Amino acid sequence: MKFKAVCPRDCYGGCSLILEVEAGRIVKIEGDKENRATEGIICRKGFEYISRNYGRNRLKKALKRVGDKGKGEFKEISIEEALDEVAKRIMEVQEKDPLSFLFYKGAGELGTASRVYNNFINQLKGYTYVYGDLCSAAGLEALKLTYGSVEHNAPWDLEKSKLIVIWGKNPANTNIQELVHIKRAKEKGAKVVLIDIRRSETAKYADLVITPEVGTDLALAMAIHNYIIQNNKYDVNFVNNYTYGFNEFKLEVQKYSLEYAQEVTKVPKEKIVEVAELISNIKPFTLICGFGIQRQIQGGQTVRALSLLPALVGSVGIEGGGFRYSNHTRPRLNLKTIKPIKNTRGINVVNMGQAIKDKGIKCMLIQAANPVMSNPNSNALREALKEIEFLVCIDTVVSETAKYADIILPAAATFEYYDVLRSYWHPYIMLHEKVVEPLGDSIHESRIYRELADRMGLNKDLIPENNLEFIEEVLKYSKINVSIDTLRKGPYLTEDYCEVVYKDLKFNTPSGKIEFKVDGMKKWGENELPIYKEFDEVGPFKLISIHSRDVTNSQYLNIPSILDTMEEPYAYINKDDADRLGINHGEKMIIFNSLSSITLRAKTTYDVRREHVVVPFGQNIDLNSLIEGRNTDIGLCTAFHNIGVNIKKFE
Numbered sequence: 001m002k003f004k005a006v007c008p009r010d011c012y013g014g015c016s017l018i019l020e021v022e023a024g025r026i027v028k029i030e031g032d033k034e035n036r037a038t039e040g041i042i043c044r045k046g047f048e049y050i051s052r053n054y055g056r057n058r059l060k061k062a063l064k065r066v067g068d069k070g071k072g073e074f075k076e077i078s079i080e081e082a083l084d085e086v087a088k089r090i091m092e093v094q095e096k097d098p099l100s101f102l103f104y105k106g107a108g109e110l111g112t113a114s115r116v117y118n119n120f121i122n123q124l125k126g127y128t129y130v131y132g133d134l135c136s137a138a139g140l141e142a143l144k145l146t147y148g149s150v151e152h153n154a155p156w157d158l159e160k161s162k163l164i165v166i167w168g169k170n171p172a173n174t175n176i177q178e179l180v181h182i183k184r185a186k187e188k189g190a191k192v193v194l195i196d197i198r199r200s201e202t203a204k205y206a207d208l209v210i211t212p213e214v215g216t217d218l219a220l221a222m223a224i225h226n227y228i229i230q231n232n233k234y235d236v237n238f239v240n241n242y243t244y245g246f247n248e249f250k251l252e253v254q255k256y257s258l259e260y261a262q263e264v265t266k267v268p269k270e271k272i273v274e275v276a277e278l279i280s281n282i283k284p285f286t287l288i289c290g291f292g293i294q295r296q297i298q299g300g301q302t303v304r305a306l307s308l309l310p311a312l313v314g315s316v317g318i319e320g321g322g323f324r325y326s327n328h329t330r331p332r333l334n335l336k337t338i339k340p341i342k343n344t345r346g347i348n349v350v351n352m353g354q355a356i357k358d359k360g361i362k363c364m365l366i367q368a369a370n371p372v373m374s375n376p377n378s379n380a381l382r383e384a385l386k387e388i389e390f391l392v393c394i395d396t397v398v399s400e401t402a403k404y405a406d407i408i409l410p411a412a413a414t415f416e417y418y419d420v421l422r423s424y425w426h427p428y429i430m431l432h433e434k435v436v437e438p439l440g441d442s443i444h445e446s447r448i449y450r451e452l453a454d455r456m457g458l459n460k461d462l463i464p465e466n467n468l469e470f471i472e473e474v475l476k477y478s479k480i481n482v483s484i485d486t487l488r489k490g491p492y493l494t495e496d497y498c499e500v501v502y503k504d505l506k507f508n509t510p511s512g513k514i515e516f517k518v519d520g521m522k523k524w525g526e527n528e529l530p531i532y533k534e535f536d537e538v539g540p541f542k543l544i545s546i547h548s549r550d551v552t553n554s555q556y557l558n559i560p561s562i563l564d565t566m567e568e569p570y571a572y573i574n575k576d577d578a579d580r581l582g583i584n585h586g587e588k589m590i591i592f593n594s595l596s597s598i599t600l601r602a603k604t605t606y607d608v609r610r611e612h613v614v615v616p617f618g619q620n621i622d623l624n625s626l627i628e629g630r631n632t633d634i635g636l637c638t639a640f641h642n643i644g645v646n647i648k649k650f651e
């Protein structure tokens, strides 16, 4: 039997799928062509769900730790026994010191159903939660402040663009369906420019490639603005009528001469002129901005400066134009949640390890997260997890973090529960149907929290069961007028969906215009104008982590079909740097700083700048042990970039 479905990985795609189920097992997965954004194209991760759900590492029983924390030695226990133990330990800590209970939820499984935890923890006497973000929050905040919302034209509208500037994104690896639309625009004559810290896999589709030094994108963007303004090539009518703060911006941007930008970014000034000329002469112009851009210390200001380029040349609110970052045009999916009944406090995600110690956390519950691999300063976190008296993880595998758990509760995997999803790239609403029963003793979070609530004397009926009534409730609460039967037919667009955003040129900002100058930046202690600051990373090399094609963060490290074909961990290093250090292609090297060191194979190349080292994330190495925990300028995102390291040959 065939079912329409959706991939809930934390990925631009949000792919619509078709699943074939036989005798209670998924036997085939393919893309659903009815989604105009993804067109039935899915990546390897989508095809690997069969290995993910049924492979040797999938948890089917609850586990109890028998060895030292972190060693990953467990024995199987019944789910009832595991739930009894977890409920007892949370109750004990609630009696003594409610705030010493820490809850942490990751983005391991996107969707609405996983958020039912709210109605469990909010019944507790108190708890500590984790605030801040690992992903895109600085850019989101930048766009809310600059445009008043985070939206872009339909993915397929890209094909109407005549100039596409891809800045800090590698769609050939991380958004393969977007590349299809880019290629189609190119076939129709569009020019494509790639600006990135290396010549990525997307470079071969670009007419012009620019590789600035990491962390200097803001200076480069300001120099492009300056060139366009100084040469009177901007759209005066658009700027005068639909933007705010331009005169102050114009004064500030004068500091960014071509010579200054060349010195800072190491991009020849002729190339800066070339891209500025393209932007000022070709319309419609779309700028696609990746998430990595805002994982710099100045991430928010950088996204602001980039997002203002389409506004400067009046390429906003039109077909084929605009700024693309994340797309919130799709309707919000809301879950009715209850408010906390007692006290709570937060700890910053960038500082989780130290904060666990400082705040005296005794008991911790982690849902769908692997912070030991995904969060900064991971060695501090490992040490902190060892000291927690009782750690429970809800997961589908024994992740690197779960190795520190006292109890692991086996979670229902993708397609084993009901949910309704939206993507952060395309505008569809999609049903995630429960097409097979959870394997073994694994159960959905909804049931986990209901069972715990029952054992703890809380009201389990406040936590919705995972069924189709739950989906209907979410749709009703979100004011989306669509039936389950309609959703079963495939991806759904609401009737009022408009493919072009900001068509009316009205913006939900204090001025009602796009804001070159943002007064709201002051609340973050930042200048109202995007001003570049030079950073001096300690270490001769700058470390950059990039996303991989075949894994989502650390999520596929336990999937047999991926694991068995995975290369030994590697990093890209400039060939001249490697020669100077006596490191040959394929040899091992050590990357180190004051926090930690990791050993990987060198891939020598001229696609990476001198004094930069690029490590694909999602390999089986402690990459984040090298990352100091720091926030970005705005939005409380994690600044994974601007990290200094040294390199030596492995002897």
Ligand code: SF4
Binding pocket: 007, 008, 009, 011, 012, 013, 014, 015, 042, 043, 044, 045, 046, 047, 176
């Ligand atoms: S991981 Fe991303 S691209 Fe791959 S199938 Fe899932 S949503 Fe699509």
